[in-house]
Amino acid sequence: MSVILMGCSKSPSDPVSAPPPAVGVYQVQEQPVGTYREFVGRSEAHRTVSLKARVEGELIERGFVEGALVREGQLLFAIDDAPYAAALLSAQAELERAESEVERTQGEYERGKQLAPDGYLSQQDLDQLKAAASQAKSALKAAQSALTSAQINLDYTRITAPFSGVIGKTRYNVGTIVGPASEPLAELSDSDPIYVNFQLEESAYISYLQQRQREGKADQAPPIDIGLRLPNNEKYAESGTLNFADTRIDAAMGAVNLRAEFPNTLGVIVPGLYVTLIVEGHQKENKAIIPQSAVQSGQDGYAVLVVNGEQRVEQRLVKLGRRIGPLWVVESGLQAGDQIVVDGLQKVRAGITINPILQQVDPVTGAMSPLDAE
Template structure:
């Protein structure tokens, strides 16, 4: 019986080692469990209100205050073109010159003709004086005196005609030099040096003034009449209840404000609209005539509205929405109604309250219901980008405090 007991003890030994190994492995696995990931970091803004007025947008077109077609007033060959096409020229600057030689010759002939006429007049005046003396003494008949008086009158008329010819010759000579009547941008030259031009030719070039610039637009008759009823002095008063700004074709906002300039005195019967005009400064020449722009007319009486950057706005089948971080640092989806756009910012008509936290950076990392670690930043209203962030030590301290709070919770 003793040998049998000894073999049973030997058979239990491997089983004990197996159990010990399993327990050891389970202890190692327990120590190597993965740590819980921290909440994703996002940047948020605190919603604030900004003063926003009632506004209306109009499709408008720009127009030069002064436009002139430069034409040749005398005939001749072009001998000079003293400007660069498309550039700004100054008032009085020489632009074109027509060959002046024929007109210089005409001027000299006119000067000679005038001198000859003046000499003839002087002789006639002396003859008339002698004739009057002879007539007084009875040595000259009335008929001869009348003849001499007529010659003196003709000589005086000849002087006046010669003087007119001289003035015309001077004027024609001045027309050979074509100068800019005002400062502006000159377009393409339609003729090259050596071309024969004259009064019947096409315009040599077109010159447009650039500063200021007109902006023409139309409003329907209902709006126009309502405005006149509410503001009866708006046609003449300099203190108007609205201000004007422009949005350029590339979507950027023009950095100068405009003033109301003109309202037509009649309604267009075919369209039911009235033509209006605004005037904008254009010192850099950014706005050129014929440009389609968006004219924004905003009332000077403003009310407070929340504003958020466009980067925070998303859209789905239900409309536009933003992601809001609540008091528990959890993400919520919030549907919003948006109003006008001011540069990169949207005006929020409904859906947000002052002080709520809206995610502006890290949107792709989160979804509704997820807990996040928010950092409050400020937005530059001119660009829509992040203007400033908290200092690293403040940020880390806030994150550490949040993590400790979460750990205690």
């Protein structure tokens, strides 16, 4: 009996089949995605001015803090105005003298015209009086011009902000002699709105123009959404508009220069910043969206592990498009409803059976959590 019992019992060395591993899977979903391109762009203030001294003199005042916001009309620099105020007084005195001379010579000419018909004044003397009156009038115009010039030079001793903006570093300190030959005193820029310059290759630009002409919409704004990704990889909160396309192709680059405009009320984007310009068309198409964590890269390209109806894992090559945060757009290889492995990839391989546990993905952070989690 013991021999029979021993023959029927399992040997301790016989393998025990393990249960299928529990693996996190994600059910592929679709969402509308438009045509999409990214460009490297560089920001530029929409207006910039170099502040220069237009008269020579000593800087006696600076009315701003470097790097600060200044308002239109605010005093930025003051040049010693004493010599220009004196020149203005001299010009005013010369104008008064010229006015008196006009009054005198014109009066003599008028009296001469009354005396000439009676023979008390020769024609030659009358002509001389007329010439003197004319010269006095010319001198008056010259004095008026000199007064205007003196007033302009006096006004130039006060350099004010032509518009509101941020002012940079000053090149000259108070006490320095500056003049028209000096370098700019400082630079003032207005960065709200901010421009972003970028380039589009000539072939794509011509194709776009031809398409718009065929549609009869060549004179209309392109149906696109324009966004920005900042150097810290965060998306800029404001959307932009295309506001300029150059009239010629850059021969050196084989591309056309374009410019987008963005609101910049908070001053987040400073001039000279390299950014990524994101252009997306309004016409959208439903495409599969998957977490980036599910994608594997190999010699054959990108692949994911798909769970079939028998809960068996198989590897499938996919063609990927743009990234949307932590998600990846799938151009081909997957469709809505497919289940792919997203958690526990190290525990599975193609051909094995698993115990799938549905997961959900945070569209902002990419974090995975069970689908029925609170």
